[in-house]
Amino acid sequence: MARTIGSHGPTTMEAIRKAGLRLIFQHGYEAMSLRQLAAEVGIQPGSLYNHISTKQELLAELIQDHINDLLRELELALRDRQGPVERLRAFVAFHVSYHMTRKREVFIANSELRSLDPRNYEAVVALRGSYERRLADILSDGVAQGVFDVDDVQVATFAIIALLTGLCSWYRPGGRLTKDAIIAAHEKLVLSGVMPRNAEAAQAGGDRAAPHSG
Amino acid sequence: MARTIGSHGPTTMEAIRKAGLRLIFQHGYEAMSLRQLAAEVGIQPGSLYNHISTKQELLAELIQDHINDLLRELELALRDRQGPVERLRAFVAFHVSYHMTRKREVFIANSELRSLDPRNYEAVVALRGSYERRLADILSDGVAQGVFDVDDVQVATFAIIALLTGLCSWYRPGGRLTKDAIIAAHEKLVLSGVMPRNAEAAQAGGDRAAPHSG
Amino acid sequence: MARTIGSHGPTTMEAIRKAGLRLIFQHGYEAMSLRQLAAEVGIQPGSLYNHISTKQELLAELIQDHINDLLRELELALRDRQGPVERLRAFVAFHVSYHMTRKREVFIANSELRSLDPRNYEAVVALRGSYERRLADILSDGVAQGVFDVDDVQVATFAIIALLTGLCSWYRPGGRLTKDAIIAAHEKLVLSGVMPRNAEAAQAGGDRAAPHSG
Amino acid sequence: MARTIGSHGPTTMEAIRKAGLRLIFQHGYEAMSLRQLAAEVGIQPGSLYNHISTKQELLAELIQDHINDLLRELELALRDRQGPVERLRAFVAFHVSYHMTRKREVFIANSELRSLDPRNYEAVVALRGSYERRLADILSDGVAQGVFDVDDVQVATFAIIALLTGLCSWYRPGGRLTKDAIIAAHEKLVLSGVMPRNAEAAQAGGDRAAPHSG
DNA sequence: GATGAATGAGCTTTCATTCAT
DNA sequence: TATGAATGAAAGCTCATTCAT
Numbered sequence: 001m002a003r004t005i006g007s008h009g010p011t012t013m014e015a016i017r018k019a020g021l022r023l024i025f026q027h028g029y030e031a032m033s034l035r036q037l038a039a040e041v042g043i044q045p046g047s048l049y050n051h052i053s054t055k056q057e058l059l060a061e062l063i064q065d066h067i068n069d070l071l072r073e074l075e076l077a078l079r080d081r082q083g084p085v086e087r088l089r090a091f092v093a094f095h096v097s098y099h100m101t102r103k104r105e106v107f108i109a110n111s112e113l114r115s116l117d118p119r120n121y122e123a124v125v126a127l128r129g130s131y132e133r134r135l136a137d138i139l140s141d142g143v144a145q146g147v148f149d150v151d152d153v154q155v156a157t158f159a160i161i162a163l164l165t166g167l168c169s170w171y172r173p174g175g176r177l178t179k180d181a182i183i184a185a186h187e188k189l190v191l192s193g194v195m196p197r198n199a200e201a202a203q204a205g206g207d208r209a210a211p212h213s214g
Numbered sequence: 215m216a217r218t219i220g221s222h223g224p225t226t227m228e229a230i231r232k233a234g235l236r237l238i239f240q241h242g243y244e245a246m247s248l249r250q251l252a253a254e255v256g257i258q259p260g261s262l263y264n265h266i267s268t269k270q271e272l273l274a275e276l277i278q279d280h281i282n283d284l285l286r287e288l289e290l291a292l293r294d295r296q297g298p299v300e301r302l303r304a305f306v307a308f309h310v311s312y313h314m315t316r317k318r319e320v321f322i323a324n325s326e327l328r329s330l331d332p333r334n335y336e337a338v339v340a341l342r343g344s345y346e347r348r349l350a351d352i353l354s355d356g357v358a359q360g361v362f363d364v365d366d367v368q369v370a371t372f373a374i375i376a377l378l379t380g381l382c383s384w385y386r387p388g389g390r391l392t393k394d395a396i397i398a399a400h401e402k403l404v405l406s407g408v409m410p411r412n413a414e415a416a417q418a419g420g421d422r423a424a425p426h427s428g
Numbered sequence: 429m430a431r432t433i434g435s436h437g438p439t440t441m442e443a444i445r446k447a448g449l450r451l452i453f454q455h456g457y458e459a460m461s462l463r464q465l466a467a468e469v470g471i472q473p474g475s476l477y478n479h480i481s482t483k484q485e486l487l488a489e490l491i492q493d494h495i496n497d498l499l500r501e502l503e504l505a506l507r508d509r510q511g512p513v514e515r516l517r518a519f520v521a522f523h524v525s526y527h528m529t530r531k532r533e534v535f536i537a538n539s540e541l542r543s544l545d546p547r548n549y550e551a552v553v554a555l556r557g558s559y560e561r562r563l564a565d566i567l568s569d570g571v572a573q574g575v576f577d578v579d580d581v582q583v584a585t586f587a588i589i590a591l592l593t594g595l596c597s598w599y600r601p602g603g604r605l606t607k608d609a610i611i612a613a614h615e616k617l618v619l620s621g622v623m624p625r626n627a628e629a630a631q632a633g634g635d636r637a638a639p640h641s642g
Numbered sequence: 643m644a645r646t647i648g649s650h651g652p653t654t655m656e657a658i659r660k661a662g663l664r665l666i667f668q669h670g671y672e673a674m675s676l677r678q679l680a681a682e683v684g685i686q687p688g689s690l691y692n693h694i695s696t697k698q699e700l701l702a703e704l705i706q707d708h709i710n711d712l713l714r715e716l717e718l719a720l721r722d723r724q725g726p727v728e729r730l731r732a733f734v735a736f737h738v739s740y741h742m743t744r745k746r747e748v749f750i751a752n753s754e755l756r757s758l759d760p761r762n763y764e765a766v767v768a769l770r771g772s773y774e775r776r777l778a779d780i781l782s783d784g785v786a787q788g789v790f791d792v793d794d795v796q797v798a799t800f801a802i803i804a805l806l807t808g809l810c811s812w813y814r815p816g817g818r819l820t821k822d823a824i825i826a827a828h829e830k831l832v833l834s835g836v837m838p839r840n841a842e843a844a845q846a847g848g849d850r851a852a853p854h855s856g
Numbered sequence: 857g858a859t860g861a862a863t864g865a866g867c868t869t870t871c872a873t874t875c876a877t
Numbered sequence: 878t879a880t881g882a883a884t885g886a887a888a889g890c891t892c893a894t895t896c897a898t
Contacts (some may be wrong), residue, residue: 012861028328030244034889043862046891050861055889111325114242151399152391159403162380163373170372185349185365189373193407226878248872260874261879269872440882451751456756458672462868469881476872478882483868539753542670578821579827586812587805587831594804613793617801621835654857675889688895689858697893 013051015041020058025104029059029115057078057141059112067127073098074134076105084142085191091135095164100171100179107168133158139194149196160190220255227265229255234272239318243273273326274334280319287312288348298356299405302314305349306404309378314385321382346371351390353408363410374404441471441479444500448486453532457487457543487540488548495535501526502562512570516622519563520615523592528599535596541615560585567622577624588618655693657683662700667746671701671757701754701763708747709769715740716776726784727833733777734829737806742813742821749810774799781836791838804834 019040023032034055038045052058077094081087099106109124116124136157142148150156164186171182223279228380233254248269252259266272291308295301313320330338350371356362364370378400385396447468451460462483467471480486505522509515527534532545537552544552564585578584592614599610658667662683665674676697677765695702719736724730741748758766778799784790792798806828813824 003866025327027244028244030242031329033887035887043866045889046864046866049890111414114240115245150394151402155391155396155399156403157378158380159382159400162383166372166376166380169376175371181366182369185369186373188365189370189407192409192411193403195406195411197406197409197411247870249870257878258880259872260881263873263875263880454756455801456670456672458670459757461866463866472885475664475883477869527861542668542672569888579830580823583819583824584831587810587828590808591801591805594800594808597804598800605797609794610797614801615837616793617798620837620839621831623834623839625834625837625839639646675891677891685857686859687893688860691894692857 003079012041012043016048016051016058017062020062021104021108023113024059024062024108025062029055029108029112029160055119056115057118059108060116060124062128063109063112063116063124064120067124067131069105070098071127071131075129078134084138084145084147085195088135088142088148088194089136089139089187089191092164092190093183095161096167096183096186097179099165100165100173100182103168103171105167110165110168132161134166135160142194147196148194150186150194156194160193163190225359226255230262230272231276235276235318235322238276238322238326239244243269243322243326248271260301270329270331270334273322274301274330274338276319277326277330277338278334278341280316280347281322281338283316283319284312285341285345287294288345292348298352298359298361299409301409302349302356302362303401305352305378306374306378306401307397308401309375310381311393313379313381314387314393314396317382317385320379324379324382338414349374361410362408364408370408374407377404429495438588440469440471444476444479445490448490449532449536452487452490452540453603457536457540457618471491474552482544484543484548488544488552489538490533491537491540491544491552492555494530494537495552495559497533498526499555499559502559506562512566512573512575512596513619513623515566516570517615518562519566520588520592520618522609523589524595524611524614525607527595528601528610531596531599534593538593538596542582560589563588570622574624574639578622578623588621591618654683656686657842658690658693658700659704663704663746663750666701666704666750666754671697671750671754698757698759698762701750702758704747705751705758705766706762708744708751708764708767709761709773711744711747712740713769713773716773720776726780726787726789727837729780730777730784730790730836731829731833733780734802734806735825738809738825738828739821741807741809742815742824745810745813748807752807752810763823774803778803784836789838790834790836791847796837802835805832 016037019037020032023040025036026032027036034048035045038048041048052061072090074094077090078087109128111122113124136153139148139150139153139156141175143150143153167182167186177185225298230251233251234246237251237254241250243253248262249259252262256264266275288305288308291304292301295304323342327338329333350367353362353364353367353370357364357367381396391399444465447465448460451465451468454460455464462476463473466476469476480489502519502522505518506515509518537556538556541552564581567576567578567581567584571581572580595610595614605613644708658679661679662674665682669676669678676690680690683690684850694703716733716736719732720729723732751770755763755766781790781792781795781798785792786794809824809828816844819827
């Protein structure tokens with residue numbers, strides 16, 4: 001508990017991750033220098049290497065941890081949700097909500113993929129693929145059951161994820177809209193987008209009190 | 215093409231822009247070195263400065279030119295289109311089509327904004343704002359006329375643009391789907407997303423033979 | 429011919445080689461920093477890279493050039509020399525003489541071999557091998573003709589080269605002995621060492637049971 | 643052997659010396675990092691400092707201990723040997739034998755002298771001088787008694803030591819020749835080299851006008 | 857005696873940029 | 878317009894060493 005100069009113990013690694021997240025989000029991975037990072041943390045550049053093995057590995061870790069969290073939490077969010085409509089609604093609500101609270105991780109995981117070396121790149125893309133597949137499966141089920149009408153499930157999957165992820169680039173906490181309003185707006189856009197017109201399919205209704213609305 | 219080594223005349227600048235586009239798309243602005251760029255063009259690094267004034271200005275020019283083109287061509291695409299529905303359909307078709315043919319410029323203009331210095335940044339963001347406003351206006355009109363039903367025009371604007379722009383990250387020419395099929399899929403997603411349910415709103419019809427479909 | 433600041437043109441590379449030779453001789457390759465080298469030459473560290481591709485390649489070049497020179501000049505020194513005795517004498521005189529005038533190159537080529545990366549190492553060792561073979565051939569011929577008497581040609585080859593090369597570690601120009609005296613002393617040692625004692629001089633015999641032979 | 647990880651007690655120092663010897667022999671003093679050394683020993687870099695005071699002092703100690711051993715054992719090897727010829731033979735046999743069994747120490751003591759700081763350097767060079775003097779004395783005695791014929795005792799001393807020490811750079815245990823054969827070969831070379839050719843063997847003469855003698 | 861985290865200096869190398877030729 | 882050599886700053890990383898625990 002001494003904590004004399006600079007930071008100590010397990011705390012330092014946490015500080016590095018936090019500062020790294022911020023700096024990469026702000027300037028990009030290539031543009032962030034380890035000198036900057038060290039200064040932010042309050043240690044000497046060389047001291048970073050007591051905690052990370054490489055700038056590249058720091059990036060990989062940040063991205064991989066994020067994607068693992070994302071997958072794990074998606075699992076929780078979808079547990080107990082039945083039927084394509086309810087599951088899609090849950091997916092949207094979860095995705096938007098997660099992206100609002102972990103904007104930086106999400107942004108980095110999307111925009112700095114190209115800075116990963118091939119080995120790390122493959123690993124992350126594989127994980128991301130399994131996230132996308134969750135949505136694709138929901139859409140496929142919906143199409144099969146006739147509750148969704150989409151020309152191409154693949155295209156719709158990419159489009160929906162892009163739509164939802166776009167949030168990161170404009171959302172600021174404390175903005176004009178409440179979290180729930182934002183979630184509701186996206187739910188409506190997405191659900192309308194994939195449900196068949198004219199039929200009264202989506203009973204929608206007031207019951208869609210968002211998960212995560214707490 | 216032709217003029218291989220030590221290329222000269224007006225061609226050199228064109229070669230620089232082309233190579234710059236490719237390299238920035240591939241590696242990112244920060245990660246692209248002028249040495250790489252010069253090598254790609256077939257000249258010495260110092261010779262670049264006979265054509266550009268700064269790495270920063272090269273980026274700014276590439277992005278600004280792109281956004282100007284985008285705006286100009288959008289204008290053409292919307293000319294003669296009447297009514298929110300038709301105009302939205304035209305917007306989507308134009309945006310998707312443009313993004314398919316100029317993927318690199320689009321991607322750079324989105325992802326390298328943060329690398330612009332403040333002066334250039336402001337200029338570009340302003341231009342981008344006026345592009346977004348075109349879509350926002352269409353949506354507002356549609357809401358006013360009761361043909362669109364969106365919770366929040368601002369959110370919908372961002373969402374639609376993100377949805378459409380996402381295309382750049384997966385589209386490869388010669389893929390599974392034709393250009394027209396991709397355009398159609400996006401039109402359907404977007405239009406459905408913003409048109410009110412139950413009413414038979416979208417008169418759709420065969421007339422939507424896509425602009426740019428040539 | 430302007431020569432404004434720092435050094436220019438082909439001269440710089442020559443200055444780098446010269447300074448490199450001196451510094452590596454003095455401190456060793458690992459201990460010589462490119463900052464030192466650049467300072468010695470009168471340019472910035474980064475500017476070295478306009479002339480060399482790598483610290484490693486500089487070393488390799490210095491060593492390789494030396495060995496090539498050595499081989500080429502040995503060829504000249506042996507041309508027209510007939511018979512093992514005369515050829516051995518010429519070899520010794522040449523080797524000693526060369527080592528006195530190019531002490532630094534010789535020393536580096538012997539002591540910094542281990543700092544070469546494998547590719548360069550192989551190349552240099554091969555060249556060195558062909559230098560050694562010249563001596564081995566002379567000895568073999570002499571033995572075949574009965575003018576030399578050595579137990580093992582290989583061992584003798586190594587021993588003679590070591591003997592002669594040892595010169596580099598004590599010779600200073602302007603010392604107690606003239607160049608010719610030094611050459612003469614070495615010729616005598618070597619020639620005597622390999623020529624048969626016509627009488628029964630070394631009674632050798634079983635009594636030389638080695639100390640430490642246990 | 644045993645005591646694998648985090649080895650402690652008097653053993654650790656021994657492990658450090660052993661590993662240090664190996665690493666310095668292999669990579670050179672400058673190129674060996676204490677991190678490498680610690681890893682080899684199985685402790686953390688910082689822990690080395692419970693055993694050594696400085697990287698420099700470790701080197702000095704290794705070299706000094708070696709030279710002291712060398713001197714002590716030479717004393718034993720020469721005890722009871724009478725007469726220049728017998729003493730020279732004993733010297734050669736001892737030197738070769740010692741160099742075959744302690745190749746690494748010998749090599750380091752020769753090649754890393756320049757890495758010693760001035761104080762340590764002086765001390766070691768003084769010890770080495772007294773080793774060389776043993777040989778010089780033998781040669782001088784022999785010349786005085788007329789059993790040796792050398793042009794210059796100093797040169798001969800250096801040459802013989804270089805010849806014998808060269809062994810370290812090619813000898814590998816288990817090679818083509820037995821230890822005794824190697825010793826015999828060197829004895830013959832050296833003894834022949836310094837003993838007078840009873841006849842007019844080396845006619846020396848003016849004809850040895852050296853190439854390069856210009 | 858060992859550890860883990862820190863320091864501060866230094867490393868090789870790359871960078872954008874300049875400029876005389 | 879192109880070149881080749883230079884600059885000055887900075888990059889990622891390694892080093893010997895220290896020291897509280």
